Amino acid sequence: xxxxxxxxxxxxxxxxxxxxxxxxxxxxxxxxxxxxxxxxxxxxxxxxxxxxxxxxxxxxxxxxxxxxxxxxxxxxxxxxxxxxxxxxxxxxxxxxxxxxxxxxxxxxxxxxxxxxxxxxxxxxxxxxxxxxxxxxxxxxxxxxxxxxxxxxxxxxxxxxxxxxxxxxxxxxxxxxxxxxxxxx
Amino acid sequence: xxxxxxxxxxxxxxxxxxxxxxxxxxxxxxxxxxxxxxxxxxxxxxxxxxxxxxxxxxxxxxxxxxxxxxxxxxxxxxxxxxxxxxxxxxxxxxxxxxxxxxxxxxxxxxxxxxxxxxxxxxxxxxxxxxxxxxxxxxxxxxxxxxxxxxxxxxxxxxxxxxxxxxxxxxxxxxxxxxxxxxxx
DNA sequence: TCAGATAGTTCGATTCATAGGAATATTCGT
DNA sequence: ACGAATATTCCTATGAATCGAACTATCTGA
Numbered sequence: 410x411x412x413x414x415x416x417x418x419x420x421x422x423x424x425x426x427x428x429x430x431x432x433x434x435x436x437x438x439x440x441x442x443x444x445x446x447x448x449x450x451x452x453x454x455x456x457x458x459x460x461x462x463x464x465x466x467x468x469x470x471x472x473x474x475x476x477x478x479x480x481x482x483x484x485x486x487x488x489x490x491x492x493x494x495x496x497x498x499x500x501x502x503x504x505x506x507x508x509x510x511x512x513x514x515x516x517x518x519x520x521x522x523x524x525x526x527x528x529x530x531x532x533x534x535x536x537x538x539x540x541x542x543x544x545x546x547x548x549x550x551x552x553x554x555x556x557x558x559x560x561x562x563x564x565x566x567x568x569x570x571x572x573x574x575x576x577x578x579x580x581x582x583x584x585x586x587x588x589x590x591x592x593x
Numbered sequence: 594x595x596x597x598x599x600x601x602x603x604x605x606x607x608x609x610x611x612x613x614x615x616x617x618x619x620x621x622x623x624x625x626x627x628x629x630x631x632x633x634x635x636x637x638x639x640x641x642x643x644x645x646x647x648x649x650x651x652x653x654x655x656x657x658x659x660x661x662x663x664x665x666x667x668x669x670x671x672x673x674x675x676x677x678x679x680x681x682x683x684x685x686x687x688x689x690x691x692x693x694x695x696x697x698x699x700x701x702x703x704x705x706x707x708x709x710x711x712x713x714x715x716x717x718x719x720x721x722x723x724x725x726x727x728x729x730x731x732x733x734x735x736x737x738x739x740x741x742x743x744x745x746x747x748x749x750x751x752x753x754x755x756x757x758x759x760x761x762x763x764x765x766x767x768x769x770x771x772x773x774x775x776x777x
Numbered sequence: 778t779c780a781g782a783t784a785g786t787t788c789g790a791t792t793c794a795t796a797g798g799a800a801t802a803t804t805c806g807t
Numbered sequence: 808a809c810g811a812a813t814a815t816t817c818c819t820a821t822g823a824a825t826c827g828a829a830c831t832a833t834c835t836g837a
Binding site (some may be wrong): 422424425426427428429430432433434435438439440441442445446450451453455458522523525526527530534535537539540542543544546549550551552553555556559560563564565568 | 599602605606608609610612614615616617618619620621622624625626627629630635639643645646661702706707709710711713714715717718721722723724725726727728730731732733734735736737739740743744747748761
């Protein structure tokens with residue numbers, strides 16, 4: 410291994426895996442920091458992502474996606490609407506349905522952050538050859554696809570939202586038990 | 594632009610940016626799904642990440658990092674300990690201090706997911722040349738570094754944890770006002 | 778050595794956000 | 808006109824966080 414010039418392939422791949430994990434962690438923190446700025450909970454954030462990816466959704470669809478009770482979805486939409494991130498509309502074909510659409514102006518703040526990182530990314534890209542660009546894109550897409558399937562298996566529902574009874578079972582907090590016993 | 598053969602550089606870069614965003618989103622959802630499985634709140638998750646990145650931390654350090662009151666940190670550690678994700682230890686040099694360390698067995702469940710994705714990543718990597726591997730790694734690291742600085746600017750504290758008074762000011766929920774008015 | 782400072786925990790009371798259930802209003806489809 | 812579907816309101820429950828104050832164990836400096 411380690412043939413004269415560069416690092417062995419093994420080293421290169423393990424460095425890549427490590428970099429991928431670091432990058433993923435930072436992505437999580439980055440999104441979390443933005444969400445925090447807007448006072449969004451995890452559910453709020455996921456809903457915004459949903460609207461972002463799939464476009465306007467009805468309250469019921471949001472309920473299905475988030476696993477929330479209809480009641481909670483109403484409150485959820487209230488929260489987002491209060492922050493001017495979305496707007497309620499009515500489906501002209503079925504006026505019972507409330508369709509939630511993103512409010513572009515309100516979302517501008519969030520998009521600003523994303524735009525900034527996109528701009529920076531573009532400058533980073535100058536140094537790569539076209540083949541390298543292709544390789545990077547391909548890698549990003551493939552790992553995203555894997556993550557997508559993993560998320561599908563795990564389910565997206567948050568713990569607090571779980572059936573709530575199963576959750577209640579597994580609960581016996583030791584309450585920090587007995588600290589302060591002499592010998593560590 | 595668009596010289597015969599492939600896509601123009603412009604197209605390639607914009608595809609890459611899009612892929613990066615998708616990848617980041619999936620990373621967020623992936624981490625969120627795992628956290629949900631373990632019934633971890635946002636604060637819990639961030640604390641785990643902290644321990645993961647910087648190693649064992651004292652309760653006070655966790656308080657500083659999360660911006661939580663000492664009381665809340667005790668409760669936080671209780672929660673994590675109840676789920677067997679961390680363990681309390683004493684600093685031998687200052688036995689007042691409670692040092693929180695990750696519990697490897699308890700964390701195995703979480704690590705299992707990460708290990709799985711790492712394994713999959715490795716198989717994805719077979720098809721790339723060494724130069725491409727280097728390019729991908731470099732890109733991941735650079736964008737992570739940017740995200741890192743962005744997070745530092747934004748601050749990591751969650752909205753609920755904010756001074757709590759400023760937060761209370763900006764609050765007048767329309768409470769879904771009056772839906773159900775006849776004409777849309 | 779001893780007084781004061783530190784680190785963390787406990788307790789009680791309180792606030793707040795988010796979630797769920799039951800009942801209700803509106804609209805759709807037949 | 809009736810039953811189902813859709814979303815809302817009202818009410819309640821729970822978890823997470825706060826504060827203040829008391830307390831324990833430990834360290835530090837005069």
